[in-house]
Every structure is written in structure tokens, then in C-alpha cells.
Amino acid sequence: MKIAVLSGKGGTGKTLVSVNLAAAAKESIYIDCDVEEPNGHLFFKPEDIQSEDISIKIPSVDGKLCNGCRTCVEFCKFNALAYIKNQLIIFDEVCHSCGGCVLFCPEKALMEKEKIIGEIQRGTSENTTVITGILNTGEASGIPIIKKLLSHTSADKELTFIDCPPGSACIVMESIKGADYCILVAEPTLFAVHNLNMVYELVKLFDKPHGVILNKCLGEESPAEKFCIENSTKIIGRIPFDNELGKLNSNALISVRESQKYRGIFSSLLKTVTKEVQHETITDP
Template sequence: MKIAIASGKGGTGKTTVAVNFVLSIENVQLFDCDVEEPNCHLFLGFNLEKVEDINILTPVVDKTKCDFCGKCSEFCQFNAIAVLPEDVLVFPALCHGCGGCAMVCPKDAIVYENRSIGIIEKSKGGNIEFYRGVLNIGEAMASPVIKALKKHVDESKTAIFDAPPGTACPVISSVQGADYCILVTESTPFGFHDLLLALDVLRKLEIPFGIIINRCDIGDDRVEKYCDTEGIPVLMKIPHDRKIARLYSEGIPFVNRMPEWKVKFVQLLDKIQAQI
């Protein structure tokens, strides 16, 4: 079973939920899909090893063949190629590697070369198999790294995807193909607003979902009222607890010091399995 953990905004506690969840259940993989700022490893303490480089194809123009007709530039929706009267400019950071520019070139003047945009790393500790993607600094496209990361899913295990915040392309790449999505939110005006955006994405993708309310005793009850009205299951509520906050600041998953929460996360998995 594949379970994504997402939210409409950053700082709601996705990584907290993901790490404590995987430490509470058996036969599990954890994928840190927040490839621009992966941080699950900070709480797990695993030694990471490189698995692979992630490359995308980038066009290279042979100017001895090119007649500067501009068809490649007209085709490219991402403005990755600009054709001047006597020159062609390629902007690798904008290229999506679709291959279209080479297909429309009448002079066969365009070939492709691999360009590294990130890496996949892995580690293993106890019953947890951990993978993370790391996007190279300055790169704009996280989705190819996330898609490559998810190819390491073992269908015989429970796979947990710790998604990036928001509702943009990296989030969609992270949650696509999941059997279920946990949305972590907080009952504040910003939390509620961005939760609604995330719910809209999951409804369009037709992925079953439920809610975890983190720091549930701050803010107000607008999230719970909305979930009750819409028939959305509230799977768990995590209090604004000083001990949990202190353990987080020390990089310690709270289930390691508060074993009663391991039972609650096992029950969380049971609720998800019953729902789907």
C-alpha cells in the first residue's frame, strides 16, 4: 500500500507525521519527496549512500547544420530555445527534455545530451528502508527527481511518501499513484485556507484522503467543523505538547520517547486500510 503525506502549506508537520508513522509500523519504506529541502534523515540518523544520478535530456544545436529557421523555437512551449538571425540560444534550466525540438528540425541539427539535475540516496535502519531525492541547487524541475525516486517502491511493503508543501507540480508528482493521502493541517486561518486547496487537488486526482490535525488545541474548530460537514475522516489529532516540541527541536521522533503514540500510529494504519 502506498500512502502519501501532504498538506497545502509548509510547517504543518508532514515530516513529523511521516517519520513517527514509519517508526511505528512494520515492513515499511519511507520516501522523502521534498527533494528541494529533504529533512527526514535528520530525525532518522541513517548513513546515506548514493543510488543514482537523475538526468534529463538537453538539446545541443549543431550550428553548422542549422539554417536558423526557428521551427524549434516555435515548437517549444517552455521558451527553452531562442533562434536569432545567426545564432541559437539554449536555456537548459527551462528545457523539459520532451524531444520535440529535434523532431521538428528539418536539418537534423539538434541532438541531446544528459544533464544531471539531482540524485537519489538510500539507507536502511531496523525495519525501515529509506530513500530520498535531492535536487541540485538552482534547478527548477523537481518532478523528474520525484518520479525517479518513486520507482524504488517495493510493492510488498507499505510505502510512505513525505510530499513537499503546497499544491504545485512536485506535490502532484508525489501523491499520484498513492492508494491514500493523509493531509496534515492546523486549525488556523492559513492552515484551513491551504487545506481547501489541497483537498481540491486530491478530489481531482480521485485519491482517497483523511485529515490529521496537528497542534489541534491552538486556533479554532473550523477544520473539524468543515470535515464533519463534508464527511471527511479526521484520522488523528496531535496536541500542542511541549514535550513533543522539545523532542522535535532535538531531532528525536516523539514515538521513541512516548511509546503510547506508537499504538496510535498503528491504529492510524488500521483506519486507512479499513477506509480503502
């Protein structure tokens, strides 16, 4: 059972929700796909960490074979290649590793080499396996790391929470591809409606079952709640605006492990989410 947690922007409580739902489960996997700025590990503080470098293939040129035909330069839509002063220049930082330049080179002057773009760290924190992707600064795309991260979600019986990057870019799309259910986290404000709509349109595009958790609720109807009603989107939970929760979160503490009150709230949310996933599985096998 793979549950993706996403939001239209950072700071809405996406990691708060995914971390605490994972910790509330009897046994779970937490995967941090926000590879540009992962922070779930700050809460879990995993032990027995094992690291794995993630690499991509980028082109390398044999200057003796290159005749300056510029076929590769014309092919590359990312401007990662340029022929300057009788020399082919390769800009690794903008290469997207498609391999097309190597295939199209008529002189076979291009070959591929490995380049490390980041790493995956795997550890444990009580009942949770914590898997974190880390993209090196300046790299063009974290998708290769996300693909590797999600290869750890093959077991159907394991409850897996995917902490997605914020927004609705291609790295978010990659994060939710294999998800059984998507949780959209939003604040109950007018500004939040725009961000909620972004991820709402995304999960509709991917035809993913989904529900909304409203964070920082003040006990009154909000624009975000009105949006859900107008779009027939189920609100599966509400998290109250609370100083105690804010302090726990700002101190990188997992609320369900520190407070019986919040263990009750997130355990209830977890039951609701799992029922929603099971219902979708039965109605749409």
C-alpha cells in the same frame, strides 16, 4: 500499501507525521519527495547510504547543420531556445526536456545530451529504509527525481510512506499518483483551513481515499475541524500541542524512538491509517 502525507503549506507537521508513522511500523519505507528541501533524513540519520545521480535529456545544437529556420524556437513554449546573431542559443535552466525541438528540427541539427539535475540517496535507519530525493539548485522541475523515487514502491506488501512537497503544484500531483491513501495534515487554525482546502481539492481531483490528521491541537473545536465536518472528511487523528514533542522535533529526534508516550500515540495512528487503507481496498477493489 502506499500512503502519501501532504499539507497545503510547510510547517504543519507533515514530516513529523510521516517520519513517526514510518518509524512506528514494524518495517517500512520512507520516501522524501520534497526534493527542493528534503529534511526527513535529518531525523532518520540513515546509514550505509548509496547515491544515484538523476539526469534528464536536454537539446544540443550542431551549428554546422542549423540554418536558422527557428522551427524549434517557435515550438518551445518554455522559451528555452532563441536564435540570436545567427546562432541558436539553448537555455538549459528552463528546458523541460520534452524533446519536441529535436523531433521537429527539419535539418536534424539538434540532438539530446544528458544533464544531471540531482540525486537519490538510499540508506537504512533501524526498521526503515530511507530514500531521499535531492534536486540541484536552480533546476526547473523535480518531477524526474520524484518518478525515480516512486519506482521503489512497486512491492504491494511493503508499507511505504511518501512525504510529499508542501502545496498542491505538479510535483505534489506526481507524488500522490500511485498512492493508496492520502493523509492531509493541518493545524487547527482559521488560516490552516485555506491550506487544507487546497490539498483536499487535489485529492478529490485524483479520487484518492483520504483522511485528516490535526496537529498542535489544544483540546477545543477548531476551524479546521469544522471544515472536515462540513465536507464529510474523516479526522483520523489528533496530535496535541505539547512542548515535549516540539523539543524532540526541533532537535531532529524521532519521537516514537525517544518517548513511550509518543510511541503509543503514533502506533495508534498507524493502526487507524492501515485500517482505513484496508477498508478502502475492500470496498473499492
